Amino acid sequence: MKKIITLDKFIYQALYEKKKGYYTKNISFDKHGDFITSPNISVLFSEIITIWIIMYWQNIGRPKKFDLIELGAGNGEMMFQIINTSKIFSDFNNAINFYIIEKSDYLKKVQKKKLYKFKIKWINNINKFKSKNKCLFLGNEFLDAFPIKQLQKIKNTWYEKYVHEYYESRTINNKKINIKKYHNILGIEFIKNKNFIEFSPSLINFIKKLSIHVKKCYGGVLFIDYGYLKKSMINSLQGVKGHKKYNILLDKGEVDITHLINFYFLKKILNDNGLNVNGITTQGNFLRKMGIIERAELLSKNKIFSYKVNLYNRLKRIIDKKEMGDLFKVIFASHKSIKFKKGF
Ligand SMILES: C[S@@+](CC[C@H](N)C(=O)[O-])C[C@H]1O[C@@H](n2cnc3c(N)ncnc32)[C@H](O)[C@@H]1O
Incomplete structure (x- = not known):
């Protein structure tokens, strides 16, 4: 039977x-998979993130109880390194409670296996998070895993992308829509003068719920993801398989379907939900400002040549402009009372 579904519904199923x-x-999430994430490239990435978290904790007055919630923890590598690094800082270590919000039951199992030694609470859904402590949310490559819609204006008429499915044969087609139905979610001003819009209704909804928690706990949220800063939107939908681009319509469920984050729009959504955006910068800038090069120098002292080569090759991948350094951005949003700009 032929099925016609919105693009975001198709991506959600896939x-x-x-x-x-x-x-x-x-x-x-490592070299054996379809893509590799920063925590799985270099331990230095998670170490520097931990140092940033500790500085944030100090900046808000070293609360005696403090919750760190990782959003979408993948194979658990970043959480593993964050907990290990935290152990060195005893006051912080005594204050911190670790949480993971993970949607995938399969990945939750992978995480529980890797993190079995540590005290962590798992939550399926942000609605279920409850705490009275000060808190900080953290998400690496979390935002790009949400399904998106695409809208296009052709000769003053708006269309939405739909996927037509007939068993394994699929095509993407335009369907005429009344753009007014997206006025509330996107904002009339935002739609004005645009011919193309790419956005994730489920991410907007998630951020709405997340912002309620961030405001309630006088906290913040740090996101790291690939994307761009300009106001206009581009068609960035892509499939990834075996570290290469792949047609999103083929091999449903076997291909990662992702997109670039428009950080201008993300900032607007965070602001619309009452959060303050303290800074946006590239991953390369953030990690350098946080001292990743000095940390690498310290670690490589008196080490054999092959160790140094490995360490610096991995460092280069996450900070070099031609690799992940520029494409990946870091954004920190918080309760309005918090002014913390370290790393930005
Ligand atoms: C691209 S992976 C990134 C994994 C990890 N953060 C890393 O950097 O290696 C996206 C992760 O987010 C999870 N995820 C996606 N949508 C989610 C949601 N709405 N709530 C919780 N987890 C979600 C996925 O299951 C997966 O663990």
């Missing part, structure tokens, strides 16, 4: 459908 979705079955 990524999260029970047992068949890309994130709900055997997925790997």
